[in-house]
Amino acid sequence: MWGWNEQGQLGLGDEISRYQPCHLDIVNCVRNVQLSLGRAHTSIIVERVPGESVDALNESSGIKSNGSRKKVDPIAKMREEKERKKAKKLAKKKAKLEKKRALAAAEEAVRQKEMQLLKEQCKNEAEEKRLAELKIKEEE
DSSP states (O other): OOBOTTTTOSSSSSSOOOOSSOOOOTTEEEEEEEEEOSOEEEEEEEEEOOOOHHHHHHHHHHHOOOSSOOOOOOHHHHHHHHHHHHHHHHHHHHHHHHHHHHHHHHHHHHHHHHHHHHHHHHHHHHHHHHHHHHHHHHOO
């Protein structure tokens, strides 16, 4: 890589312009490398070697972190987002199931109460019938 580097666009970890090609040593950390170089940018797309961290890749390429920016592993970030969405979906499903269970429990309580009332009504009707029969016997 070489060229104007006043804003660090070469990705070498400094802002020194290069007037001759210089080597970007990322061979040990990556498998595939795709480059896009333009007048005011440098883009490098890489596939990490399993077991190599983003820090190792950054160190080998000369990219420095200024401490204010957190180095982010895009794959880990994608996995975290996927897990977050999965957890949210599971929580929503769980809440829906709990709501269904609560509704079923309330319906069961109403049904039990209705059965109790029917039993009491039948019991009262049976007692009334028995009393009526006793009255009839007494009158005879």
